[in-house]
Amino acid sequence: MAAHKVGGEVDAFCTRCKMTLAHTILAMVGSKVARVRCNTCGGDHAYRSEPGARTRAPSSPRVPRAERVVRGFEEQLAGKDVAKARPYSPKDTYAVDELISHPTFGLGLVTVARGEKVDVVFKAEQKTLVHGRVEGAARPAYHPAAVRAETAEAGGGDPLEAAEQDMEVGLGAPAGPREARSPASPPGGPAQGGDPAPS
Numbered sequence: 001m002a003a004h005k006v007g008g009e010v011d012a013f014c015t016r017c018k019m020t021l022a023h024t025i026l027a028m029v030g031s032k033v034a035r036v037r038c039n040t041c042g043g044d045h046a047y048r049s050e051p052g053a054r055t056r057a058p059s060s061p062r063v064p065r066a067e068r069v070v071r072g073f074e075e076q077l078a079g080k081d082v083a084k085a086r087p088y089s090p091k092d093t094y095a096v097d098e099l100i101s102h103p104t105f106g107l108g109l110v111t112v113a114r115g116e117k118v119d120v121v122f123k124a125e126q127k128t129l130v131h132g133r134v135e136g137a138a139r140p141a142y143h144p145a146a147v148r149a150e151t152a153e154a155g156g157g158d159p160l161e162a163a164e165q166d167m168e169v170g171l172g173a174p175a176g177p178r179e180a181r182s183p184a185s186p187p188g189g190p191a192q193g194g195d196p197a198p199s
Contacts (some may be wrong), residue, residue: 004033013048015040020050076109093132094118102129119179 002009010033012019012023023036026044048111071133077099078124085099085107086092098110105122118131 004028005032009039010036010047011050012036012038014041014043015045015048016041016043023047044122054164072077073109074122078120080109083108088129090130090133 001038006028008025010025011020012033013019014021014023017038018041022039024039025033025035025036025047026037027033035044036047037044037116047188080097082099083099086094088100088102088108094110094113096110096113100106100108100110100120102120102122105120105124105127108127109119109121110118110120113128113131116130116132117128120127120129
């Protein structure tokens with residue numbers, strides 16, 4: 001096979017003509033033809049050898065990966081006393097390999113315990129459940145980043161305090177003359193400086 005060069009000709013598959021035709025080489029990457037122009041239709045496209053022709057060397061045979069072992073639910077429960085399964089409660093704390101009895105999902109096996117959450121395998125699927133929740137414990141409040149940034153830019157002190165005040169007041173509440181007017185007052189009544197309503 002002769003060495004190709006830019007401006008030379010090569011047979012390539014034309015994507016517009018849908019045939020293998022003579023093409024002019026427009027660009028090369030190293031010793032490989034990269035871009036060509038069809039001498040018949042004038043279309044530019046990436047070089048494609050004839051359909052069915054293999055341009056790269058065959059790869060070495062694949063090394064098989066270690067097989068992933070999937071254990072069934074019954075296999076995971078083998079050797080465990082099902083009668084000792086504790087009823088599930090978010091207040092209780094659970095350990096890995098402990099059996100629980102959930103009111104909705106049934107019998108389950110704790111596989112992972114992290115913080116306030118546990119992963120439990122049930123017969124149908126795996127679920128993430130909460131555990132170790134103390135009643136009355138303070139839970140983190142949601143404070144959007146935008147509220148914190150606005151408060152910090154305005155120099156308004158503690159951004160969390162400002163966000164709590166916003167939640168107490170209620171963001172998006174109507175402000176202005178409508179608040180001062182009672183529902184019984186007609187438009188243009190005493191709240192807006194009109195004539196007082198007759199008593």
